[in-house]
Amino acid sequence: MSGTGISTGSPAATSGRPRVILGVAGGIAAYKSCELLRLLTESGHAVRVVPTAGALRFVGAATWAALSGEPVHTDVWSDVEQVPHVRLGQQADLVVVAPATADLIARAAIGRADDLLTATLLTARCPVLFAPAMHTEMWEHPATQANVRTLRERGVVVLDPAIGRLTGADTGRGRLPEPSEIYDAAMLLLARGHQPLDLLGRHVVVSAGGTREPLDPVRYLGNRSSGRQGYALARTAIARGAEVTLVSANVALPEPAGVKLVRVRTAEDLRRAMLDAAPAADAIVMAAAVADFRPAERAEHKLKKADRDPDPVALVRNPDVLAELSRDRSRPGQIVVGFAAETNDVLANGRAKLAAKGCDLLVVNEVGETRAFETPDNAATVLGADGSVTEVPLGSKEALAHAVWDLVAARIPD
Ligand code: CTP
Numbered sequence: 001m002s003g004t005g006i007s008t009g010s011p012a013a014t015s016g017r018p019r020v021i022l023g024v025a026g027g028i029a030a031y032k033s034c035e036l037l038r039l040l041t042e043s044g045h046a047v048r049v050v051p052t053a054g055a056l057r058f059v060g061a062a063t064w065a066a067l068s069g070e071p072v073h074t075d076v077w078s079d080v081e082q083v084p085h086v087r088l089g090q091q092a093d094l095v096v097v098a099p100a101t102a103d104l105i106a107r108a109a110i111g112r113a114d115d116l117l118t119a120t121l122l123t124a125r126c127p128v129l130f131a132p133a134m135h136t137e138m139w140e141h142p143a144t145q146a147n148v149r150t151l152r153e154r155g156v157v158v159l160d161p162a163i164g165r166l167t168g169a170d171t172g173r174g175r176l177p178e179p180s181e182i183y184d185a186a187m188l189l190l191a192r193g194h195q196p197l198d199l200l201g202r203h204v205v206v207s208a209g210g211t212r213e214p215l216d217p218v219r220y221l222g223n224r225s226s227g228r229q230g231y232a233l234a235r236t237a238i239a240r241g242a243e244v245t246l247v248s249a250n251v252a253l254p255e256p257a258g259v260k261l262v263r264v265r266t267a268e269d270l271r272r273a274m275l276d277a278a279p280a281a282d283a284i285v286m287a288a289a290v291a292d293f294r295p296a297e298r299a300e301h302k303l304k305k306a307d308r309d310p311d312p313v314a315l316v317r318n319p320d321v322l323a324e325l326s327r328d329r330s331r332p333g334q335i336v337v338g339f340a341a342e343t344n345d346v347l348a349n350g351r352a353k354l355a356a357k358g359c360d361l362l363v364v365n366e367v368g369e370t371r372a373f374e375t376p377d378n379a380a381t382v383l384g385a386d387g388s389v390t391e392v393p394l395g396s397k398e399a400l401a402h403a404v405w406d407l408v409a410a411r412i413p414d
Contacts, residue, residue: 017046018190021088021124023097023117024064025104026054028167029133029176033098034059036179037067040096040186048088050074050117052104076116085116089123094190097121099133099176100158102144108156109147127189130158131182131257136172155197157189157241159258177257185257188239188398197241198409202282204242206233207274207321209249211267213294215313216303223289227251229339229378230287232397233404234259240405245281247273249288267291267318274321279330283408285337286322286359294318326358333413335360337404341367347381354383361385361407363400382407 020040024033030051040047049064053074061072071078076085089095097104097117104117108130113119121128130151138144139161148158159182164175176182208230212220231253234246238258246259249270255261262277264270267290278284293315299307322338329336336359342349343366350364365380379394382404392403 017044018093019091020045020047020186020190021092021095021120022047022049022068023095023100023104023120024049024051024055024059025097025099025101025117026052026057027099027101027133027176028058029099030055030058032176032179034063034067036096036098036182037064039179039183041068043187046070048072050088050120052115052117054101054103073116076113076119085113085119086123088116089120090125092120092124092126094126094186095121095124095128096131096182096186097129098131098179098182100130101132102134102138102141102147105130105132105144105147105151105158109150127192127194128156129182129186129189130156131176131185132158132161132174133176134161134174135166135170136174139174152200152241155200155241157185157197157239157258159185159238160243160260162255162257178254181254181257184235185238188235192239199237199405200241202242202412203245203280204237204283204285204408205245205247205274205277205281206230206237206285207247207249207270207288207290208234209251210289211249211270211291211318212265213267213291213318214265214298215295216299216301218302221291221293221295222250223291225249225289227253227288229397229400230285231256232401233285233287236398236401236405240409245277247277247288249290267294267321271319271321271324274325278325278334281331281334282412283335283337284325285339285404285408286325287339289341290318290321292318320357322359323357326360335408335411337361337363337408340364343367347383350381350383354385359385360411361404363404 024030047068048070049068064072107118108121162175162177163173209227210223210225212222214220234244235256237244244259247262249264262273264273296314296316326336338357338359340353346366354362362383363380378397378400380392382390392400
């Protein structure tokens with residue numbers, strides 16, 4: 001549904017405000033879309049809500065109209081003189097469907113136009129984002145999975161639902177991602193405009209955060225990595241159409257919409273999670289700060305001053321996960337990317353590290369007390385095993401992430 005041939009021009013050239021269609025299908029998670037709508041309107045988007053008849057059983061038209069400041073219709077027979085079943089889709093800069101139910105996904109996949117939302121999906125030529133929510137059995141059913149595949153092949157970004165509490169007492173995959181995370185995914189997609197989804201059908205694995213190596217039940221050796229850069233890589237890969245596994249080491253950030261999240265603590269946990277995910281990956285990005293050493297022993301009980309004083313803590317080496325992933329490529333043509341944080345001789349250290357690790361790309365950045373860690377911005381030089389050098393100027397971690405994916409996408413074989 002995304003694609004070429006748009007005739008409405010850029011958002012600025014049309015209304016001045018990007019035009020977003022918020023489609024809402026008939027699931028209990030419809031109430032969460034009120035918050036998504038608020039986020040969209042308060043950030044200056046012109047939003048038309050198009051609920052299905054089922055959605056209106058959960059949240060009434062008055063709520064959508066009041067929150068959007070726009071009329072709300074569900075069928076194609078209202079305001080017919082304005083031809084809304086064609087106009088809404090044609091004029092949209094982005095269509096977001098949240099929640100997308102199994103039924104709505106099925107109707108969209110076969111190209112039905114039996115209500116205003118499905119008609120809008122047929123006429124939209126802008127980026128389209130689906131945030132499915134349903135019970136696990138419905139999501140996993142081969143019919144739904146086939147429909148999701150069809151939509152993705154046509155260029156729709158379909159977020160995998162999150163794992164968590166569903167309606168009633170059950171828990172599983174099928175939960176709508178948090179509205180703020182759907183909003184972030186929507187904004188990244190809107191910002192890409194009509195650029196092709198160059199990671200569509202690709203599976204990428206990203207590690208993020210910093211490992212913690214326990215000394216005893218309450219103490220650990222750790223580092224200051226916040227996980228922001230790895231999370232930005234995951235979010236931007238989703239917005240470029242990828243399937244994303246995010247291996248997250250001790251990160252206190254919200255779960256990005258659409259990723260498969262694997263939480264780990266230690267370097268050894270991270271290694272196992274990466275090796276498990278690697279065989280399916282077209283690209284692997286090691287953005288996590290992995291502890292090089294761990295305490296040789298882990299005390300079962302909290303250490304007392306008297307137990308240790310004055311012994312130093314004995315350390316042993318952790319495995320080098322990036323070097324191992326680079327050496328034992330589990331898939332032909334797989335692209336492996338490392339990160340290197342350096343405080344001095346940044347490029348020389350980077351080149352030596354690229355060679356020692358055996359990866360295809362190494363993103364080198366200078367760190368210090370106030371640089372890169374826990375900040376929203378990053379600058380870097382990306383060194384390629386093929387001799388390429390790409391400077392990425394100081395910008396957001398999303399901008400650096402996109403620069404990395406540009407280089408990765410150009411290297412993944414067809
Ligand atoms: N890395 C890894 N396993 C380790 C250490 C690091 O996979 N045990 C990965 C990081 O995820 C990163 C890259 O290697 O992508 C470089 O990490 P860095 O800490 O800069 O390098 P080190 O190998 O630790 O080298 P040094 O400490 O000597 O600078």
